[in-house]
Amino acid sequence: MNPETExxxxxxxxxxxxxxxxxxxxxxxxxTTDEILAAHADGRLTSAQQEWLTVALANxxxxxxxxxxxxxxxxxxxxxxxxxxxxxxxxxxxxxxxAGVLVFVNDPPQEFSPPASPMAESHPAxxxxxxxxxxxxxxxxxxxxxxxxxxxxxxxxxxxxxxMPVPDWNGxxxxxxxxxxxxxxxxxxxxxxxxxxxxHLQQEDCSVAxxxxxxxxxxxxxxxxxxxxxxxxxxxxxxxxxxxxxxxQMARQAVGQ
Amino acid sequence: MILDPAFLxxxxxxxxxRFVQPALAEEAAAAMLDxxxxxxxxxxxxxxxxxxxxxxxxxxxxxxxxxxxxxxxxRPRPPxxxxxxxxxxxxxxxxxxxxxxxxxxxxxxLGKEFVDGLVREAIAVIKQRIPRCGEPxxxxxxxxxxxxxxxPDDAGDSVDQALARTQHQHALAVLGRLLxxxxxxxxxxPSDEEDxxxxxxxxxxxxADDRLLLSLSYEDGLSSRxxxxxxxxxxxxxxxRLAGLHHQLEQALRVMGLADTTAAxxxxxxx
Numbered sequence: 015m016n017p018e019t020e021x022x023x024x025x026x027x028x029x030x031x032x033x034x035x036x037x038x039x040x041x042x043x044x045x046t047t048d049e050i051l052a053a054h055a056d057g058r059l060t061s062a063q064q065e066w067l068t069v070a071l072a073n074x075x076x077x078x079x080x081x082x083x084x085x086x087x088x089x090x091x092x093x094x095x096x097x098x099x100x101x102x103x104x105x106x107x108x109x110x111x112x113a114g115v116l117v118f119v120n121d122p123p124q125e126f127s128p129p130a131s132p133m134a135e136s137h138p139a140x141x142x143x144x145x146x147x148x149x150x151x152x153x154x155x156x157x158x159x160x161x162x163x164x165x166x167x168x169x170x171x172x173x174x175x176x177x178m179p180v181p182d183w184n185g186x187x188x189x190x191x192x193x194x195x196x197x198x199x200x201x202x203x204x205x206x207x208x209x210x211x212x213x214h215l216q217q218e219d220c221s222v223a224x225x226x227x228x229x230x231x232x233x234x235x236x237x238x239x240x241x242x243x244x245x246x247x248x249x250x251x252x253x254x255x256x257x258x259x260x261x262x263q264m265a266r267q268a269v270g271q
Numbered sequence: 272m273i274l275d276p277a278f279l280x281x282x283x284x285x286x287x288x289r290f291v292q293p294a295l296a297e298e299a300a301a302a303m304l305d306x307x308x309x310x311x312x313x314x315x316x317x318x319x320x321x322x323x324x325x326x327x328x329x330x331x332x333x334x335x336x337x338x339x340x341x342x343x344x345x346r347p348r349p350p351x352x353x354x355x356x357x358x359x360x361x362x363x364x365x366x367x368x369x370x371x372x373x374x375x376x377x378x379x380x381l382g383k384e385f386v387d388g389l390v391r392e393a394i395a396v397i398k399q400r401i402p403r404c405g406e407p408x409x410x411x412x413x414x415x416x417x418x419x420x421x422x423p424d425d426a427g428d429s430v431d432q433a434l435a436r437t438q439h440q441h442a443l444a445v446l447g448r449l450l451x452x453x454x455x456x457x458x459x460x461p462s463d464e465e466d467x468x469x470x471x472x473x474x475x476x477x478x479a480d481d482r483l484l485l486s487l488s489y490e491d492g493l494s495s496r497x498x499x500x501x502x503x504x505x506x507x508x509x510x511x512r513l514a515g516l517h518h519q520l521e522q523a524l525r526v527m528g529l530a531d532t533t534a535a536x537x538x539x540x541x542x
Contacts, residue, residue: 015521015531019445021489023520025357026442027472028485029435045317048330052322055330065479072482075358075431076337078491083333084326085501086288087281197323226480230503249508 028072035070047077055084056197057207057231061223068223088199178242183268189213190262201238208235209265212258225254232257273307273315278325282332289336291366291376298343299336306335344369345410349430352400354437356393359385359492361430363393368404384497386488442468449529467527474523481516488513 035041035050040063044050053059054067071078182202189195189209197203197210208231211224218224229248236243242264246257272278279300286300287293307315307328314331318324347369349361363381366372374394381390397404443464450463477485487498488509495506495513502509524530 015517015524019449019531020517020520021357022438022441022445023471024485024489024516025438026468027475027477028482028490029439030477030479030482043319044321045319048334049319049321049327051333052327052330055326056322058322068479068483072479072486073431073435075434075486075490076428078486079337079362080330080333082501083285083289083336084330087285087329087333088326199323199325222478222480226502226504233503248504250511 030069030073032066032069032073035066038066040066047080051077051081051084054081055088057211057227058197061218061221064223064227178239178268180268182239183265185209186265187269187271190265201235204231204234204238207231208261212261215254215258220255220258222251225251228254228258232261272324273304273328278328281325281329285329285333285336289340290370291372291380295370295372299339302339302343303332303335306338307332340365340370347410348433350401351437353397354434355441357492358434358490359389360393360397361434362491363390364397364401364404367394367397368401369410371405371407371409374398374405384494385492386494389492446529449524449531452532467529470527471520471523474526475516475519477516481512484509484512485516 032038035047036044040060041050044053050059050063050067054064059067071081182205185196185202185206186209189206190213192213195203195206195210197207208228211228211231215221215224215228229251232243232246232248236246236248243261245264246261248257282300282303283296286296286303290296290299315324315328318327321327322330344365349364353360353364363377366377367374377394378390403409446464446467450467484498484502487493487501488495493501495509498509499506521530
């Protein structure tokens with residue numbers, strides 16, 4: 015087949031008419047597509063929601079571009095640029111931001127945690143400082159961790175050298191058994207998300223959508239824990255069920271069950 | 272959270288991926304922060320707890336980054352021939368001609384994300400067909416010479432819609448040629464071609480995952496490796512699935528008596 019023919023037909027065939035995501039009953043309670051994309055990135059969409067989002071991503075170049083940018087913001091290989099330099103120079107802008115943060119701290123939206131940056135620590139007034147400290151002490155290390163490779167301090171757990179700590183396996187098993195997952199952009203958080211998706215995979219009887227989510231998360235966790243998870247090579251969605259079985263066996267062995 | 276260095280590093284990564292010039296990337300990252308803090312953090316206050324807060328903030332920032340690009344560099348409609356080449360070419364045209372990003376740096380930064388040679392070819396062809404591409408003030412003055420109207424301020428929706436229409440027409444033209452291989456100028460009637468397209472849709476029965484894969488590959492021009500990263504699978508799996516879809520299409524056309532025997536380069540449907 016002529017490549018131009020193939021390209022032209024596939025470009026047209028990828029479209030599927032559907033109303034906007036926000037008008038679908040599956041997305042009741044979502045106010046914006048930003049919320050939908052974020053929930054997708056964190057693996058919190060149901061299979062039906064996931065399916066509709068996938069169609070919307072195939073249809074809309076703009077939405078796909080935003081989706082790719084969101085995933086790239088979470089990549090572990092950082093191309094560090096000059097945010098700090100910019101912040102150091104842009105005193106006025108920083109002041110505005112800081113004022114905003116203080117307002118934010120006084121009246122935080124649901125689940126938004128106060129800033130934990132060195133910059134925030136050096137500036138807030140004592141009163142605000144106290145407000146910042148209290149919730150910070152309550153946060154788990156997983157909650158605070160966010161792309162730890164990018165922190166100014168030397169990373170405590172370089173990804174390439176990570177072996178799987180037993181507490182992480184324990185967390186995995188707890189979530190698999192039904193505990194609430196503590197999702198965060200950290201190896202532990204991603205590993206708990208993997209446990210969640212494994213549970214979901216089995217509940218959904220290995221549906222394609224659940225398998226895809228499971229394989230995506232497995233890929234991420236393999237980057238975090240390359241050595242212990244190396245036997246689990248993500249492949250076709252049809253293999254996801256067997257991989258899930260293998261993973262749960264490994265987890266049981268690790269925690270001595 | 273917003274001033275957490277790790278969160279800011281994430282914003283930087285987004286900006287650096289989108290804008291290869293460091294100064295432009297910094298400007299974009301600052302614009303994202305401005306957008307987040309705008310109106311007393313109004314956008315973040317709309318957070319409904321359906322994801323991690325940071326993930327939501329990144330999603331909002333991603334939209335703000337494209338808003339910044341449209342505000343800063345204008346919204347001329349891409350030339351028709353570019354739209355027919357697909358989103359990858361439109362994206363590179365914006366980066367090269369409107370945003371005046373450096374060709375060499377673009378090739379270096381994006382070469383591996385796209386299929387082999389696409390970035391180099393697109394830059395060469397765009398520069399050849401639009402010689403003043405990337406000149407200072409191109410987005411304000413020179414697009415007028417190309418007859419490009421400004422798109423409405425609708426966050427890019429109209430470009431998407433125009434592209435969908437163009438590609439639908441293009442596919443009908445291809446099917447018209449397959450229906451009448453002897454004389455491509457004699458149409459078999461638009462309804463025939465629409466019927467054939469609908470029959471193809473029915474026979475292929477593409478899943479949502481297939482459709483997304485086709486968009487990432489045939490429309491965005493991304494490499495198998497990049498697609499695999501986005502979908503959380505391996506490049507080999509991506510290649511296998513694309514080969515499977517290619518085979519399905521070929522089979523469907525053959526069964527419908529529309530086997531395409533033209534060689535590469537023989538078809539030119541560009542307007």
